[in-house]
Amino acid sequence: EIIMPFSSFRELNAAKEKNGETLFANPRNAAAGTLKLLSADEVERRALDCYLYHFIGQVPGIDTHWKALEMASQWGFSVSDHRRLCQNTDQIMDFLDYWDQARADLPIATDGVVIKVNSFSLQRTLGMTAKSPQWATAYKIKAEQAVTRLLSVVFQVGRTGAVTPVANLEPVLLSGTTVKRASLHNADQIALHDIRPGDMVYIEKGGEIIPKVIGVDLPSRPQNTLPFQYITHCPECGTLLEREPGEAKHFCPNRWECPPQIKGRIEHFMSRKAMNILGGEALVEQLYSKNIIKDPADL
DNA sequence: AGACCACATTTGTGCTCATG
């Protein structure tokens, strides 16, 4: 894991301020940006660090995660000092409770604790899913929250015709970013929280990244407002929306003439360099026959 | 039939790079 410690972040921003440059918003994105820099000198100047968390391959005598980290540390890799070998769930809970507060004193930003099975042979027994191991789980510290005003709700139409309501919010600072928009997912989510334009809403960021509306501050609601009326027609092409019974999302059925659907599909297929897979060619043919694309350059 | 699982898709912000 590559890290920009708070100390590096502060020093870099101090230098930027002195030069009248725009400041980095948060260490996380600054670190991510640094990794894309082409200048090795500039990367060095950013003073990143990195922690080793996992050990690939086998070394005789190293049969637990704990021993692997000790070994890596002896070899000179940076390893987080803040780990504990727990014998039972009570000890795990104590460790989590401790870091809920203590993380404020760490030199880097954290959002939680990873709990792992120590024994490699037990790890092998438990195995992996496609994405993540079955022998490890993450405990996430409660996300930071903010309150702001819901200015309006707009509707986006995706490449599949799915309609997604998105909240336009009074910009508010939340864990290092300015939040202006957040997905409301579907009509049920809006009805569940009884979200109305003009409301003061609670927002938080899942995993410190994705903003999410979690509720309404009812006492501050303006007088004489009505429950939110979900749209019945596509905001892009005016077609009557469809919603299957029991399904969450509304769909615009106008596959071939609704602009964002066409644009979305082209972008999707192009980005996957898969115009020639099933559907790709048919799509282009349809676009030509309907005069939606007059010139190949439109693609 | 319903529970459960894996996996794709969609959503927003800040960053850097390439393009025009």
Next chain:
DNA sequence: CATGAGCACAAATGTGGTCT
């Protein structure tokens, strides 16, 4: 100089299976 692509991240939803 402005614009857009692509990336990191999480979680809900949707889809297509398998298991009980």
